[in-house]
Amino acid sequence: MSHQPASTRYDHPGLYRPCGRSGLKLPALSLGLWHNFGGADQPANSRALILRAFDLGITHFDLANNYGPPAGAAEETFGRVLREDLAAYRDELIVSTKAGYDMWPGPYGDHGSRKYLLASLDQSLRRLGLAYVDIFYSHRPDPDTPIEETMGALAHAVHGGKALYAGISNYNPEQTARAAKVLRDLGAPCLIHQPRYNLFDRWVEGGLLEVLQREGIGAIAFSPLAQGLLSNRYLTGIPADSRAGHDPRFLRPDQITEAKRGQIRALDGLARVRGQSLAQMAVAWLLRQPAVTSVLVGASKASQIEDSLGAVTNAAFSTDELVRIDRILAG
Numbered sequence: 001m002s003h004q005p006a007s008t009r010y011d012h013p014g015l016y017r018p019c020g021r022s023g024l025k026l027p028a029l030s031l032g033l034w035h036n037f038g039g040a041d042q043p044a045n046s047r048a049l050i051l052r053a054f055d056l057g058i059t060h061f062d063l064a065n066n067y068g069p070p071a072g073a074a075e076e077t078f079g080r081v082l083r084e085d086l087a088a089y090r091d092e093l094i095v096s097t098k099a100g101y102d103m104w105p106g107p108y109g110d111h112g113s114r115k116y117l118l119a120s121l122d123q124s125l126r127r128l129g130l131a132y133v134d135i136f137y138s139h140r141p142d143p144d145t146p147i148e149e150t151m152g153a154l155a156h157a158v159h160g161g162k163a164l165y166a167g168i169s170n171y172n173p174e175q176t177a178r179a180a181k182v183l184r185d186l187g188a189p190c191l192i193h194q195p196r197y198n199l200f201d202r203w204v205e206g207g208l209l210e211v212l213q214r215e216g217i218g219a220i221a222f223s224p225l226a227q228g229l230l231s232n233r234y235l236t237g238i239p240a241d242s243r244a245g246h247d248p249r250f251l252r253p254d255q256i257t258e259a260k261r262g263q264i265r266a267l268d269g270l271a272r273v274r275g276q277s278l279a280q281m282a283v284a285w286l287l288r289q290p291a292v293t294s295v296l297v298g299a300s301k302a303s304q305i306e307d308s309l310g311a312v313t314n315a316a317f318s319t320d321e322l323v324r325i326d327r328i329l330a331g
């Protein structure tokens with residue numbers, strides 16, 4: 001039976017922030033489907049995560065061609081929920097997908113060629129059961145393809161109506177400035193950049209955020225909780241149902257050193273003083289940046305989405321708190 005969304009879902013209009021200098025607003029918290037939406041994950045839980053997020057006013061869902069495993073499975077999972085539960089709400093949703101990593105054998109299933117990007121977008125639309133996505137990203141820069149070609153493919157998708165906006169991910173400041181110019185010249189301005197950004201990984205502060213603000217491009221920060229490290233998940237051990245505990249493809253137990261755990265505990269102490277969970281403080285710390293439009297969390301449980309969304313009501317930091325955070329991270 002189709003889902004009846006909560007009538008309260010738009011009770012917090014302050015949740016939506018302009019994406020760069022575009023007319024599009026995104027929720028301060030968005031949901032990513034990298035983990036927990038694959039072929040081996042419980043379909044009922046994946047569905048519950050999507051529907052809970054939507055009921056809370058989270059209108060943006062982020063995918064990529066290769067999310068699963070197997071690659072493509074997350075788009076199929078999301079497509080099923082769209083079809084069975086949210087078909088009547090397509091115009092309330094911002095759905096993004098990407099191409100840039102290995103998808104199929106041979107020279108046309110990876111990287112940044114026009115051939116790969118446009119074929120991949122058609123495949124994504126079939127899996128999602130959609131006529132268009134809202135945002136189509138180049139998932140990573142490709143040093144072997146002229147940036148004009150990769151951006152030309154994004155612009156073609158926009159002009160052809162298969163994507164409403166173009167985005168880039170993992171591009172450095174110089175690549176971003178070039179991509180922005182090419183897209184602007186092609187009449188499909190770059191809406192958004194998706195970089196990794198969290199308390200433990202602040203590379204974007206070395207020039208990217210300035211480029212984005214100058215160009216009027218919104219930033220959506222991925223892995224804001226450092227895949228769960230910046231939460232109460234690993235304070236004392238490695239829970240069996242955690243990412244490091246059961247799916248260590250990208251977060252291995254040996255990355256959770258005692259030194260890291262010491263920093264996590266100190267940050268957790270500071271969050272408690274602020275009256276927040278550590279996850280909430282980690283999200284709030286990103287939201288305080290004017291360049292950041294949205295914080296793109298993952299979740300394995302609906303309660304985690306509820307918790308992280310609580311960050312929005314306490315996103316201001318005193319100078320003293322910021323200094324203390326920097327000291328913990330430097331230690």
Ligand SMILES: NC(=O)c1ccc[n+]([C@@H]2O[C@H](COP(=O)([O-])OP(=O)(O)OC[C@H]3O[C@@H](n4cnc5c(N)ncnc54)[C@H](OP(=O)(O)O)[C@@H]3O)[C@@H](O)[C@H]2O)c1
Pocket residue numbers: 031032033034035062063139169170194221222223224225226227228229231232233241242243244279280296297298299300301303304305307308
């Ligand atoms: N563009 C790119 O190259 C790229 C790369 C990576 C990710 N992304 C995007 O970013 C999204 C988010 O990435 P991510 O999953 O690494 O994000 P994350 O938010 O840093 O980590 C998510 C994990 O943190 C834990 N968690 C979340 N909320 C929690 C809470 N309130 N309390 C305690 N634990 C909590 C859960 O771990 P457990 O599973 O252990 O419960 C969850 O699976 C992806 O889904 C994808 O859309 C993009």
